[in-house]
Amino acid sequence: MRALIIGIGQCGTKIADLFALVDFETLAINTSKGDLEYLKHVPHERRILIGDSIVGGKGVNANPILGREAMKRDLSMIMRKIDSIMGREDIDIFFLTFGFGGGTGAGGTPILAEALKNEYPDSLVVAIGALPLKEEGIRPTINAAITIDKLSKVADSIVAIDNNKLRESGDDISKAYEKINYTIVERIASLLALIDIPGEQTLDGSDLKFVLKAFGSFATIGYAKEDASKLKNLSRLILKSFESEGLYLEANIESALYGLIAIHGPPEVLKANEIFEALNYLTHKIKGKQIFRGFYPDPREREVEVVTLLSGIYESKSIEDIIITARNYAQSFMEAKEEAETKKKELLQGLPDFDDIYPGEVE
Numbered sequence: 452m453r454a455l456i457i458g459i460g461q462c463g464t465k466i467a468d469l470f471a472l473v474d475f476e477t478l479a480i481n482t483s484k485g486d487l488e489y490l491k492h493v494p495h496e497r498r499i500l501i502g503d504s505i506v507g508g509k510g511v512n513a514n515p516i517l518g519r520e521a522m523k524r525d526l527s528m529i530m531r532k533i534d535s536i537m538g539r540e541d542i543d544i545f546f547l548t549f550g551f552g553g554g555t556g557a558g559g560t561p562i563l564a565e566a567l568k569n570e571y572p573d574s575l576v577v578a579i580g581a582l583p584l585k586e587e588g589i590r591p592t593i594n595a596a597i598t599i600d601k602l603s604k605v606a607d608s609i610v611a612i613d614n615n616k617l618r619e620s621g622d623d624i625s626k627a628y629e630k631i632n633y634t635i636v637e638r639i640a641s642l643l644a645l646i647d648i649p650g651e652q653t654l655d656g657s658d659l660k661f662v663l664k665a666f667g668s669f670a671t672i673g674y675a676k677e678d679a680s681k682l683k684n685l686s687r688l689i690l691k692s693f694e695s696e697g698l699y700l701e702a703n704i705e706s707a708l709y710g711l712i713a714i715h716g717p718p719e720v721l722k723a724n725e726i727f728e729a730l731n732y733l734t735h736k737i738k739g740k741q742i743f744r745g746f747y748p749d750p751r752e753r754e755v756e757v758v759t760l761l762s763g764i765y766e767s768k769s770i771e772d773i774i775i776t777a778r779n780y781a782q783s784f785m786e787a788k789e790e791a792e793t794k795k796k797e798l799l800q801g802l803p804d805f806d807d808i809y810p811g812e813v814e
């Protein structure tokens with residue numbers, strides 16, 4: 452399984468930095484020089500400053516038009532870099548990590564996603580983005596809504612993480628960000644670690660690609676872990692991995708088309724009847740009725756770990772809230788703008804020019 456993680460903007464590059472820590476191939480792209488320098492694990496030659504000629508390495512201050520322009524101007528340099536890291540063959544998935552609410556990530560990610568799809572038609576492009584907190588105000592919400600629309604036309608799946616779920620933890624914001632970033636990396640890394648390795652019933656790269664090739668709809672990744680000695684019922688643990696707080700996105704899982712479950716743990720607790728009870732329940736619950744599964748008995752393991760991926764989701768309250776808020780705002784903003792223009796015209800009509808009042812001052 453060959454994957455390249457590309458972080459775009461501050462949020463995205465912080466997440467990519469954690470992926471680099473656990474030995475994934477990564478690339479960090481930003482309009483802010485300072486934010487790129489702040490990274491700890493992405494090698495220096497894999498950090499790309501974009502848009503230097505327009506913003507001078509200072510970031511784009513939540514302006515996605517500048518983020519988009521920065522990505523467009525330096526796209527060929529980025530594509531050459533990707534080529535030099537991965538070559539042109541057999542890249543299974545590009546994971547693009549970013550924050551939906553800023554400028555560099557929101558503006559730049561759809562441009563890069565489209566270029567990757569054109570250049571690498573056999574590879575998947577999966578966007579992994581953090582949705583803004585409601586308290587951040589209207590601009591991040593609009594950036595998110597428009598970026599969702601654009602990505603839904605070019606990416607294979609969009610894994611959205613709802614930052615609003617962080618508030619439930621009671622941590623301060625940077626701790627909460629750190630926690631959620633770590634969670635994203637843990638889930639994806641655990642999932643990818645179980646692809647293509649020997650097991651009882653295994654998942655391979657083509658299963659994962661099948662599940663994620665879902666016409667730009669939403670996907671979400673759940674996770675549950677328990678000490679094997681404390682585990683009472685594996686079926687319960689599998690279902691727990693699908694609960695909404697486990698998935699970091701408010702979504703109706705019944706609307707999902709595909710699911711994938713990987714279970715890893717000591718052989719004595721991977722009981723077939725408990726696994727099939729949960730699989731049966733979930734297969735009937737989701738609309739697409741297709742669940743791929745892999746069981747990985749490991750006698751050295753003391754914990755049971757369940758990673759679940761649901762894709763093809765199109766009903767999500769987290770997403771709907773953003774789209775509806777942005778659309779209502781856009782509508783009332785356009786109305787207010789039109790009204791302002793009409794008022795301006797009414798107010799200023801009938802005014803003369805200087806020459807009408809001061810005739811003959813200049814011969």
Ligand SMILES: Nc1nc2c(ncn2[C@@H]2O[C@H](COP(=O)(O)OP(=O)(O)OP(=O)(O)O)[C@@H](O)[C@H]2O)c(=O)[nH]1
Binds near residue numbers: 557
């Ligand atoms: N989950 C998570 N979300 C983050 C993190 N940092 C920022 N965000 C969210 O991402 C959005 C801001 O995106 P950034 O990545 O900071 O912005 P950017 O893409 O670098 O763009 P500019 O700062 O405008 O140049 C906000 O909605 C934040 O809530 C993070 O470390 N983790």
